[in-house]
Amino acid sequence: MSDHLFQEFEPVSSKQWKQQIQFELKGADYNETLVWESPEGIKVKPFYHTDESTVKYTVSTAATQFNIVQNIFVHDVAKSNKRAAEVLHRGAExxxxTLENESVSVADLMQNLPLTNTTYFFYLPFLSIDCVTKINDFATKNGANMVIQVDPVGQLVKDGNWFENLDNDFQKLNQIATKITLPFLNISSSTYQNAGANMVQQLAYTLAHVNEYFNRIKSLQQPITIEIAVGTHYFFEIAKLRALRLLFQTLAKEYNHNFDCHIIATPTKRNKTLYDYNVxxxxxxxECMSAILGGANSIANLPYDALYHKDNEFGDRIARNQLLVLKNESYFDKVNNPADGAYYIEAITEQLAEKALLLFKDIEANGGLxxxxxxxxxQRKISESAAKEQELFDSGKEILLGTNKYPNKNDKMKHDLELFPFVKQNPRKTLIVPIIEKRLAEKMEQERLSQEA
Structure with a gap:
């Protein structure tokens, strides 16, 4: 396209642009004034140019195919079935x-739901061969599109303990791998982001997380699902998802694993606030826009009131409608590989991937995840990264509108809390120190709540 547009203008090189910028700066230092460094150590330039582009990779994304996911926690099977039918009718794709326990009847849960053109994810916060087999048998018998999400390593990361222990958990996973055809492995990468890891750490820990399964499951012939949290740093988050797919494909090739990953993206909780919650x-x-442009296969939006309200129809409907507006009114699903040729995004993608790969190699050289x-x-590395970000927030350098800048002093929340919106303390004996998710605004919000009449 660049060969045919604006042919009446002489091309301008990156060197000429820089010379003009330096002239306009009137003696100010170019690097100190216009180049800034991200928390990942990536230096961001004021402009990117085709003659400096050295992209050595190809990332294929399909924005036209992203699906809108509705989360449903299954406590009452009949109610969950009814709700699933309703939300599919109202825009969910x-x-x-999330199954409460392994006794849930899959047949009852799926009664009268469309099976062939709709994908159903089953997130299991437990490890049961019988339950996984039951879901697989139902899918095989009925031609249903189903994905199981089981993650013992993610359980260790978040809870501090295995479901049982390392040997038993992986013994079960190896049995599952030989018994079923459905995808069953899930990488709960969102924990790292919600706990405060920077983007290079998120990518490297996710890759090391995947590698534990590649190393320990002998016959892994099913696709892998990666659940990732997306923050508000718009272009960097687009690049993060692209880098994740690139890194996964590179690693999978080493194990002759011939499937691409399925990325489920969810907005982060880390920057969400209790006060001025409509923001x-x-x-x-x-964040959903970044997820789409970055190549997420499925997106489960986070309701605006998820911090303090129980699941409710209004919050869920607004969350779905945000994605429906992006898809049907903003045309985000019309072009595949939308970030291709954006030199800025491509440069960040490459740098994130390279830095994450170096960290991944260091993790593997020191025993693995x-x-x-x-x-x-x-835990220590994430804690250090989270502390740096918290310091930026506390000092006002990282801004959350309505909380540490332009707060509404008349905003009262004390009597509107259906859920406890802060880190829950649960002292107990664990194998490792769990990685705890924590929002930036928690301390400030607790102080405001204590001062409410």
Whole structure:
């Protein structure tokens, strides 16, 4: 396209642009004034030019195919079935059921739901061969599109303990791998982001997380699902998802694993706020935009009131409608590989991937993710990164509107809390120190709540 547009203008090189910029700066230092560094150590230039583009990779994304996912926690099977039918009628394109226990009847849960053109995710916060087999048998018998989400390593990361222990958990996973055809492995990468890891850490820990399964499951012939949280740093988050797909494909090739990953993106909780909560809708909208442009296969939006309200029809409907507006009114689903040729995004993608690969190699050279979790290395690194970000927020350099800038002093929340919106303390004996998700605004919000009449 660039060969045919604006042919009447002489081309301008990056050197000429820089010379003009330096002239306009009137003696100010170019690097100090216009080049800034991200928390990942990436220096961002004021402009990117085709003659400096050295992209050595190809990332294929399909924005035209992203699905809108509705989360449903299954406590009452009949009610969950009814709700699934309703939300599919009202714009959801995929359902993710979180099963409370393994006794749930899959046939009853799926009664009268469309099976062939809708994907159903089953997130299991437990590890049961019988339950996984039951879901697989139902899908095989009925030709249903189903994905199981089981993640013992993610359980260790978030809870501090395995479901049973390392040997038993992986013994079950190896049995599952030989018994079923459905995808069953899930990488709960969102924990790292919600706990405060920077983007290079998120990518490297996710890759090391995947590698534990490649190393320990002998016959893994099913696709892998990666669940990732998306923050508000718009272009960097687009690049992060692209880098994740690139890194996964590179690693999978080493194990002759011939499937691409399925990325489920969800807006982060880390920057969401209790006060001026409607701003959360703006945050989740830009985060969903990054997810689409970055190549997420499925997106489960976070309701604006998820911090303090139980699941409710209004919050869920608004969350779905945000994605429906992006798809049907903003035309985000019309072009595949939308970030191709954006030199800025391509440059960040490459740098994130390279830095994450170096960190991944260091993790593997020192025993792998599980070993470093047991030693506490991963927890310490995330804690250091989170502390830096918290300091930026506390000092006002990182802004959350309505909370640490332009707060509404008349905003009262004390009597509107259906859920506890802060880190829950649960002292108990664990194998490792769990990685705890924590929002930036928690301390400030607790102080405001204590001062409410």
């Amino acid at each position: 995929s359902i993710r059921f 959360n809708m703006l945050r989740t909208t830009t 599980i070993t470093q979790l047991i030693e506490g290395t991963i």
